[in-house]
Each structure stands twice: as C-alpha cells, then as structure tokens.
Amino acid sequence: MKRIVESGKESKKVFEGIGKESWVAEEFEEVLRSGKKALDGCMMEMGRILSEAIMDWDRQQVAGKDYDPQNGYEKWGWQKGSIYLGKQKVKVAHPRLRKHGRETFLRSYEQMKNPKEFSEELLMQAMRGISARKYRETITQTGAHFGVSPTSISNRLIEATGRKLKDLQERSLKDFEIFAIFLDTVHRGGEAFVVALGVDIHGTKRGLGFWQGATENKDVARALFWDLENRGLKIDKSILFVTDGGLGIIRMLKDRFGKDLIHQRCTIHKDRNIQHHLPKRYRKEAHQRFRNVLGLNDYADAKAGMKDFQTWLRQINESAADSLLEAQEELLTLHRLKVPHLLRKLLHSTNPIESLFSQVRHCEKNIKRYRGSKMSQRWLAAVVLHAEETFRTVKGFQDIKTVMDQIKAMQGFKEKEGLLQAA
DSSP: OHHHHHHHHHHHHHHHHHHOOOHHHHHHHHHHTHHHHHHHHHHHHHHHHHHHHHHHHHHHHHOOTTTSSOOEEEEEEEEEEEETTEEEEEEEEEEEEEEETEOOOOOHHHTTTHHHHHHHHHHHHHTTOGGGGGGHSSSSOOOBBBBOOOHHHHHHHHHHHHHHHHHHOOOOOOTTTEEEEEEEEEEEEEHHHHHEEEEEEESEEEEEEEESSSSSOOHHHHHHHHHHTTOOOOOOTSSSEEEEEOOOHHHHHHHHHHGOOOOOOHHHHHHHHHHHHHHHHHHHHHHHHHHHTTTSSSSHHHHHHHHHHHHHHHHHOHOOOOOHHHHHHHHTTTHHTOOOHHHHHHHSSSSSHHHHHHHHHTTTTTOOOOHHHHHHHHHHHHHHHHHTOOOOOOOOOGHHHHHHHHHHHHHHHHHHHHHHHHO
C-alpha cells in the first residue's frame, strides 16, 4: 500500500514541479537510441503519470487539501486500478475517498476506466485488418499494459459490434427523405444478407439496413422493407430502385409496385452477362456497342440503339439477345427520366453498394469462421456504420429534385392513361 501511495504522489510531483530531470533525461536517451517505439512508450508513461495527477487533483477539488479534508470527507490512500489510454489498458494507482464512512467514486477515474471507448478503438483496429491474435504486437510495450489476450480482445470486439448492431437496428429513418434505394445481396458464412443503401434528396448516402436469409428471395426482401418502414422510412412509388437483376428482389418490387415501379437495372452486370454468352472474339465489340448505346442522352435514340444492338447479337447468339431484351426497358429507365449525365453515373449501376460490400470483405478478412447468425449480423452492422463515415455527397445531387419531379410527372401520365383505358 505504501508503494502505491508513493506512486500516486510521485506522479503529482512530476507535473507540479516539471522536475524529475533524471527521469526525463533517461527517457530522452532511450528515444534517441530506439526511435519512435521508445517515444510511444514514453508518451504512454507520461499519459499514465498525467492521469494519476488528474485523479489526485480531482480528489482535492472534491474534498479539499490532503492535510485538511472538508465536508466530512476522508482521504483513504491509493489503490491499484486500471484505465484506458489510447488503444490499450494501463495499470495506475488511483486515489480513494470516503464520506461519512462510505466510498465515494471520483468522476475522473470513472470516466478514464470506461471500457466503451476502448472497445471502439479495438473495433477500429479490427476494421483496418488487425486480428485479435496480433493485437499484442501493435500496442506500446511499456511494461504496464495488461488484458490484451486474444480472448479479452475478442470479448471487447463482441461488446463493440453488439452496440453497432443495436444502433443500426434501432436507428430511426423518419427524417431520411429518400430518393433512391440500391438493393443487393452479400453472401457471408453460408447465409445471404439483402442490404439496402439509400440516397436522400440532398445526395447523402446511408446504410438503411439488412435482412438475413438462407438465399436471396422475395420474402427476405419483403422482410427488409417491413423493417425499414417500421423504423420510419417512407417507401412509395416515387422512389428509384437500382438492382443487379436478382430475381427475388425484383419479384418483390414488382409485387409491391406493379406498373408504377421505377426500376433501373445495373448496366455493368448486364454487360457482363451478355459477354458471358458470347465467344471471346465478340466480347470487346459487344461491350463497346453496349456502352455507346448507354452513352446516348435521348431515350428514343437509346431505344433505337438497343434494337440495333439486339439485332447484332441475334446473329451471334440468341441467348445473349434474349438476355438484353429481358431487361431492355429497365436498362433505359434513367434515359426515360432524363437524368443528367453526372447523376446518371451514380445511378446506372449497383457500384455504390458493391463498394460497401468490398469494405465488408476487407474488414472481415481475419474472420476464419462465423460463430452463429448473431456474429454475422454484428460484424455486418459494424462495417456498414464504419463505411458510412467515408461516404461523400453524390455528384450531381443538385439535379435530384428535378428527377423526382420527372418521376411524379411520368407517374401522373400513367394514371391518366390508365383512367382513359378503363373508360
């Protein structure tokens, strides 16, 4: 106990007198000799000393001077404890205080030993590719760290990813004014996760949520929509949906919206699909013809170009031509809506959500085995929220309102046409 008390008082003296020149000189020599690693260790040791001094000052603010406690307080020496500095757990001596015989906890110590922020640090390390087994190699070796076994780190990651899953599942979408939704499926651990990425009227991207199933099917997609609406997202026929052609998702969209569905098929996936039907010697030309058609601005011109491309394909491979015909109108949705070129670059493919999936694969590369559904969900939620921090406002967002007006005008025309046919 005496040694712990002396350690706490020593920390206070170092910062009060900026003394201990011999200690500073020794640390300085070590930094010169060993470079950055020694500097990191010195900074960690300085952080420990500073934290002990802060806790002592905190106790003095609450109870008065050591030699003259106030308001019924009693100084009760120092005790071994731990706090979190940066990305590691560090042993410290913390001061104790009692009032009328009952323990009083110092706010400074309670805040510095809060494991929540530490868990967030570990999660960020994991997102960057550091595994629990290698975490010990990344911390500053000051001789005062502890609690860095793979098991303890894994427990902290479970805690942190669990909070992320709860944040995502309970996050309100009431104020998110949706313009477009990208829908796609990522397969992890033998399970299919249908994911929704939204773009609002201001061009802000947000991971809306996901739903887990054995395969991608319309029931899973329908359950995802139920979850989004339950959290306040308004899903109606004025929303532009972008998909890669997955049948389960498309069936759900058509069941729900019918002829009012505003659906853009991913042109990149369709391009690849067509090329897979063709002999290698035709693939380059097919790609160029397809891109040339999509590069046209006018819908009538693009539709005529698609017809010519389809005729060319039938001379080579009937299946390739049928594949194009099956999605022709959905490939030209953006042309029909007269979407400006800059905004069209975002909406013509599922690249934005594919980019999110690439971050999922990168951040989870150290996971060897998914231990149950909950683990898969925890990690996916953590990566989605982590990826959101890198999202930028979409280019061409200034034209979103114009496109939304065009969607409403087109649907109004369809309604009038339906009334005329009914009459």
